[in-house]
Each structure stands twice: as C-alpha cells, then as structure tokens.
Amino acid sequence: MGSFFKMFFASLLAMIVFALIAAFLIVGFVGALASDEKPEIADKSVLTLDLSQHFMERRQNNPLAVLSNDDNAIPGLYDVVRIIRHAKEDEKIKGIYIIANSNNNAFASSEELRNALQDFKTSKKFVIAHGDMMSESAYYVSNVADRLYANPVGSVEWNGFSVNLLFLKGTLEKLNIQPQIFYAGKFKSATEPLRATQMTPENKLQTVEWLGDLYNHFLVKASQARKIDTATLHQLANTGAIQDSKDALANKLVDGLKYDDEVKDEIKKNIGIGKYDKLHLVPISTYAEAISYKQSGSNRIALIYAEGNIVDGDGDKENIGGDAFVKLVRKARLDKSIKAIVFRVNSGGGSALASENIWRELALAKADKPVVMSFGDVAASGGYYIAAGADSIFAQPNTITGSIGVFTVIPNMKGFFNEKLGVTFDGVKTGTYADMGVDRPLTPAEQNFMQEGVDRIYLQFKQRVAQGRKRDIAYIDSIAQGRVWSGEDALRIGLVDKMGGLEEAVACAARMAKVTDYRLREFPESRSWINELLNKNEDQPAAMLKQHLGEENFRIYQQMLEIKRISNGAQAKLPYQFIIH
Template identity: 45%
Template sequence: MKQFFKFVFATIVGFTVIVVIGFAILLGIIGVASSEKAVEVDANSVLHIKFDYQINERTPNNPFNNLPFFGDKKRDLGLNDILASIKKAKNDDNIKGIFLDESYMMNGQATTEEIRNALIDFKRSKKFVIAYSEIYTQAFYYLASVADKVYINPKGIFEFRGFSSEVTFLKGALDKLGIEAQIIKVGTYKSAVEPLVLTKMSDANRLQVTSYLGSMYDHFLAGISKSRDINKDSLFNYANSGRIQQPEDALKYKLVDGLKYKDEILSELKQRTDVKEKDDLASVDLDDYLKSNVAATTDPKEVSSKNRIAVIYASGEIAGGDGDDNSIGSETISKALRKVRTDDNVKAVVLRVNSPGGSSLASDVIWREVMLTKKVKPIIVSMGDVAASGGYYIACAADSIIAEPNTITGSIGIFAVLPNMQKLFNDKLGITFDGVKTGKYADLGDVSRPLTPEERLILQNSVNRGYDDFTKAVATGRGKTQAYINSIGQGRVWTGTQALQNGLVDRLGNINDAVKSAAKKAKLKDYKIVSYPEQKSTLDRFGEGLSAEVKAHFVKAELGENYRYYEQIKGVTKLMRTPQARMSYDVVIK
C-alpha cells in the first residue's frame, strides 16, 4: 500500500509540474505576442537580410518563436512578407540600401527567383545592394549576383560546379526486411515508386531529370550572365572545368568584386550611408522592418477599396481533411474556395500552388472547387517552387496559369503502392495469420500476403481510371485534346520554361504578376489583397501544436541539412496508402 501511495504521489507531482511548465510557456507566448511594438527605422539605415532558414509561402503564425526554450530567435518570415518588405524598402527614404548577408537558401529555386527579382526591382530606386558571405552556395550566389558589389571572405568557400540531383533508393533495405513494394501505376516517367523497387534510376527517369535539370541550369547561368556581364558559355566552362577552387579564382573570373572581411564590409556600408567609422551602423533586420510603420506605406486606394482579390495559399503535400501552413488539406482549401466564391466583395482569386501533389482523391476534390469558382469569377494560378502531379491537377482548371522559369511542374500520372510484408512476418518475425472471409475480395489490401492477379487487375483499373480523369481534366482546362495531354503526360516532369512551350502554363512570372492578371481580368483599378485560408491564432496553435513544434525543432537542430533525408523516408510511408498523384521525389539542387 505504501508503494501505491508513493506512485500516486509521484504521478500527481509530475502532472502538476507539466501543467505549471505548460502554463508558464503559455504566459510567455501571450507576453511575447502582446509586447511586440512597431519598430522605428533610423535615417540612413541599411536593411539587413539573411536567409538561414527554410522559406515558406507565408510567415507562419508560430507562437514558439522568441521564447527562450526555442533559442529566442527571430521569426522565419514567409515569402509573402519578404517580398512586401523589399518592396516597401524601395520607397522608404530611411532605407539607403540592402546588406545581403551570408545565407544558405534551403528553399526551391522559384522562391529564390522571386526574391532575386524583388532585389532587381529594388535597385531601380538607385539604392545599393551589397552581398557578402564566407560561404557561397550556388543558390545563394544566384541571389547575390544581382548585387552592386559581391564580396567573399578571403579564406571563404565559393561553390560553382553545376547542378546535380539525387534519389535515395530503399529497395535494398526493404529486401533485407522482407518487404515487397507492389506497384500499380500509369505513366512511363512516373518515377515516385522507383526508390521502392529499383536500386538506380530507370532510363526514362534519367532522361526526364537530365532534361529539366538542364533547363534549370541554363536559366541559372543566363541569370548570372546578365547580372555579372559574363558570357554564359564562359560560365559553363568555369564550372565544368572546375576553375573556381578558391576565392581568388572567383575574383579572377569576375564572379565577385572583392575579397574582404566582415569589418571591411561594415566600413563600406558606413561610407555608403554617411556614417562615421567610430559610430554604429544604422541597420534593421528584415523581421523588425516588417513591424515598422506598416500603415504608412499602404496604398490609400487599397485601404478605401471594397474590392478584394483573394490569394489562397495551397502549400505542401495534398491529403484529405484539414491542412496547415505546410500541408494542403482538401477540406481546408475547399472551404476557402467556397468562401471567396460566395463573397461579393471578392472579385477575383489567385491560387498560389507550391505542392508536389499527394492523394489523387483529395486533388480531385480541390479541382472541383476550382472549376466551380471559375464559373463565377476569375481565378489565376501562381506556381511556386513546385506545382506537379496533384499540384498541377488542382491548377489545371484555372483561367490562366503563371509559373517561374524554374518552377517544377507537370508529372501528370497516377500510382499506388501496396506493401507485401509476408516475408517480414513469416521469416523474420515468425508471425503467421489465419482467418475467414465472406467474399473473395473481402481482404483486398491485406499486407500480410501478396496480391493475387485478380486483385492486381482491380487496383490497376482503379489507377487507370484516375489517370483518365486526370488527363481529361487537364485537356478540358488547357483547351487541348486528351491524346495530346497523354503525350506530354505519362508522369513526365517539366520546368516552367518547358511547360510554357508545351502549353501546360500560359506565361512566366511571379505571384505579383498573377495578382495583376487577376485584377485585369476582373477589370479592377483598385483593390485590396486578402489571404486564405485564415491562419490559426496563437492560442489555437498552442492547444494543438506544442508536441509537433517541439519535435520538429529538435529533429531539425540535430539533423541539420540531413533533415531532408528524414523527410524523404517519412514520405515513403505516405506512398503506401491511397492512389497518389504525386511527383517522383523532392528535387534538391546541390
């Protein structure tokens, strides 16, 4: 009995401690949220920009930033606020220039493209952009190459060697575990299943990756060629021959303007802003700048206008049910589309898609809502880093589709994966199963045994119907024949540039171009932009997301750049569910 009371007492104490800690964190969140004040920007300031985090489409409403438990770090701004801040700085008399500090650009290339174009637009104000880094990855150099001056640490690292893309193959591991991935698919190029059944890329997949990677690399070189005034063929030869080994090589071939230490950069920034060497540089971080005098920079016509253009953000993998900032839930996006469709103040819609796809059923549900919206008001799609497979499915019904040149899109195909774990259960674990059933197909989908030929045919017919629906939807939306869509479909992946040529997109551009296009189609001269789905409040997110936020924080901190492999392995388990309209894999450019 004494041990029982000890156990009960310990449980009560433990529960009390958890409640107290949780309450303290909640008070901290409320305190941080309530303490944020508008930031005053001093005259002759430099806007300090540093991208050392994954850039999402929207700034997350994250209650766990700025808390000591999470390192008291700045918010990770979304692309929407990054672009708005750079645009705002262009016309802000207190901002004299931008200091682009060392960054890693862990996002896709289309996101980098949008920020790069925003910096080019900023320079039209005749203000300066200075870039500096100790380590230039190719992605960051592409962004930095638009700067007036590009500097590197004299002992730094400059990467300039061309693009590569890799796939992690799991067949060997599955074989050791006694798991067979049973594949049902449509599409010669639909390579999402290859890591489960092959140990290297198929010829068809190698062909398509070579094609779209080459298209992306060509655009990369063309951008640097224009901004640095270096012949594109010369840039190709520099990378191909491995000429850029040291910072001195980058200077020799005019990829950078100087070799400098950080203190020398700060001195130059002071000179450019008329600050004495002994005085502190007036500088404001991107996050703080976003909080500064926002209302003063808002277009008066936007404030007074009753007209609305709704921007609906669809970012992440597609699944049924509710989603969040990093996943597309068919119910969440459908609700948003229905809401803007019936709102008389919303005159046009921009659907921002950044997704590799996912559930074919959930994709079809969203496609239906896009079709219904198109019947009553203009809807324009803006594609981000990737809008492929299911991501393209939900886009194809729009009035117009706008993509970046290096957007990954297409991948029109369907597949399903059902694991056969018989050897794992029987041979590895010594587990066997037995039972009864009332019909021949009552246990269809049982993972403890292989599919019969008849069952495989049932699943193949289901996938075939899904592909037929997909290609029919694209043909209708794009005004093409289904036969033509099939010829450029088959799961093949294209860049935005290639998709413009084959008719899958209408023009190249960014999200601002999509908004302007929507306004033009709705014949609007003044309007206000509203964003959907609505982001959850701090208290809502605290109630549901503490464990997920904590887990993600520490996993990312531990794995660093290898976090993407963790995500890939997690993604494999998602493939073994319902039929998928999903791109082959995440494209990582090294």
C-alpha cells in the same frame, strides 16, 4: 507536529512564489501582446536579407517571441517581396545588405527574391552582398548586387548542379517486403525507389532535361550580372577552376575580397556615417513589424496558399488537407466581396482524391469569378491537377511542374511478418476479395483491379488538363506520362500561360476582375496567438529530429515516412524528392 508545520509552510511559500512568477509572466505576456507599439526604424538604416533564412509561402508566427528577444515572425516569401518593394520608397532605408552564405530557398523562390532586388535597384539605392562560404544558390540571388564580395579566405561554390536520388529496393529485399506497384505514365517514376536500384532511362532523360533548364537559366542570369559569357561560366565549372574565393575574384565572379567588418565600413561610407557611428542593419522580420506593406482597398482578392503534400481530410499546417482547402475555396467563392481568387501552389502532389475535390471547388469558383494560379518551387502531379482548370497559370522558368500521372503501392508484408518477426495471420472471410491487404500477395485478379483503378484516375487526370488547357486529350497524353518539366518548358508546351511570380499573378487577377482599388484577404488565416502557443508543441519532435539529423538526412527520413503514406490510395505525386547540389 513541528516538522509538519515546517513542511506545510515551506510548501505554502513555494506555491506563493510559483503563483507570483506565473502571474508576472502572464501579465508580461498579455501586456506585450496587447501592445501595438512598432519597432522604430532609424534614419540611414540598411535592410538586411539573410539568404540562409527559409521563407515559406506563409508567414511563420512565433507565439513566444514576446517573452524573448526573438523576432515575432518570419515573413512569407510574398511578404518579403512586398517588404523589399516598400523599402524601395522608404527614405529611411538607404540600401540592402545581402548575407550570402547558404540559401535555404529553392530556385523558383530565389527567382522571386532576385527579381524583387532587381526592382529595388531601380531606386538607385545600393545593394551589397557578402559571403564567407557562398553556395551556388546563394550566388544566384546575390549576383544581382551592385558589389558582391567574398571572404578573403572563404569560398565560392562553382561546380554545376547535380541531383541525388535515394533507392530502397535493396533494403526492402533484405526485409523481405515486396512492393506491389501499379502506375500509369512511362515517366511516372515515383515508385522507382521501391522497384529499382538506379534511375530508369526515362527518368534519367527527364531529369537531364529539367535540371539542364535550371542550370542554363542560372548561367544566363549570372552572365547578365557579371558580363561573362555562359560558355566561359560553364567551362569554369567543368574544369574545377573555382576552388576558393581568390579564384572567384580572378575569374570576375565577385568584385572583391573583404572581411565582414570591411564590408560594414564600406556601407557606413556609402550612407555617410563615421567609422565609429552605429550602423543600423534592420533584419527583414523586424522591418516587417515596423511598416505597413500590404495594399489596402475597398474590393477584395482572395490569396490562398497551398503548400506541402496533398492529403485526405483536414491535414495540418504542414500540408494541404483536401477537406480543409475545399472549405477555404468555397468560402472565397461564396463571399461576394471577393472579386477574384489567386491560388498559390507549392506542392509535389499527393492524394488523387483530395486533388480532385479541390479541383472541383476551384472549377465552381471559376464560374463565378476569375481564378488565377501561381506556381512556386514545385507544382507537379496533384499540385498541377488542382491548377489545371484555372483561367491563367503563372510559373517561374525554374519551377518544377507537370508529372501528370498516377500510381499506387500495396506492400506485401507477409515475408517480413513471417520470417523477420515470426508473426502469422489467419482468419475467415465472406467474399473472395474481402481480405485484400498487406499481409499476403495480391492475386492476379486483384492486381488487375488495382491497375484498372490507376488507369481510370489517370484518364480522368488527363481529361481535367485537356478541358482546362483547351487541348485535345491525345496532345495532353503526349506531354503527360508522368513527365516532369521545367517552368520554361511548361510554357512552351502549353501547361502554363505566363512567366511570373505571385505579384504578377495578383495583378493579373485584379485586371480580370476589373478592380484597381483592392486588398488581399489571405488564406489560411493566421491562428490566434493562443492557438499558436497550444499547437507549438506539436512541431517540436520534428524540429528536434531535423536539428539532429541535418537538412538532407531529415529529407531522407521524410521520404521513408512517405512510403507508408503512399500506400493509402491512388497518388498523383511528383516522382521523387530531389535534392539539387
């Protein structure tokens, strides 16, 4: 009996302690959430932009930040642009410090950051950048700085761009899996990884051209910033002349070689504080919480962010669910207080059916109010499909777009199941084609059905583009064929209307709606903190996998998963996932 009471009271004590701790955490959590106290920005502060931070289209909330010292949220790309614009007029912000090591933002996103920094400089406030091991993509943004420094024993990457593609044909052959592929458009090379061991001539041609456009734009911007002609910059890359930071200084790619502490001392001197005084470096995310940077007004303009693969159904926050985005557009269309719609696309496409449904709802919206498209890093295939009917389309010179084509894949898994796993299939059917699936090869008639379906969707795709761009279908066919274009070329051939970022697209929508007093209503709307907390665990497996595999290997893993996804129906999708080095 004595031992029973010991165990009973020990368990009771443990429960009480646990309840007290839980109550303490809940009170602290709720109290922190309830508090509307904003961070204080000290006088003579310097805004810090770390390019290694990936700024997605939408703000990324951290529901557990209130219990830690972490930032509450990572601003979205357009948030960062607006934050920098606010800092330009903020007397407490004396300049911007760019940490320029790696850059986890693609080139069109980097263009928006670079343009915002260029505008900030018109305030006569300083912009200083420093990198220990500076990548070319980081250099692209940071060369806009008044002074650009590299670590004395660091490096500045300067060797040009390359694209590496992953081919799985040999792997499928070893597994005895036969990809049955149907596509429309001679440049539509999305299925190349499954049917070839190297790039086809058509794919190599288009890749050489759009990659060359991106590289030329990079060289032009560097030339303007560093006052070095593009031929010299190109020669430096071709000869491997830049091997370390000393080479970069000798060839005037940077302004000096300094360690981090020396750069901080220079910043202190610039803002007029002593060597031993505290330097207030304010991260973008902290500054975002401290200020009100969003425009206010009586009218509304809807801003809809569409980022990720286009998928059937509702999807999730990582992709563009056809059903979910139809509802979002419809909500904005039927809201009389919303005077225009800006639709931001950052997608290589996906489901042709979901793309058609979103296109349809945007077409209905266009009949009621202006619809303006803004292209991010990628707006290709299905990403272009949904945009084709807009009143106006904005892109950056280094946006990847076009890829007007369709494909589908039906893998024949019979050999794999039979010979690798020892699995066989048998059954009965009431119709000739009732058992069409992946456990046997398609018959010639079934192959014809698949190709005819792809051709039919491809024709519909071209018709949507021809209607939206006010061109005849023969011309659209000549620039379609699944071909990928840079934003610069897309402007030349009429697939986009103007060069510019999201800020320019919003201004255009306001002009078309004839409103000057407006605020943005952004969709999808942020989830409540409790929903963010409950859904946080959904993201953990992928995050852990990404951490262990690394960024590039995780992309390869995603591409393997994509093979399974593209077997579910006709796809209007970018030819491949490319990694620019």
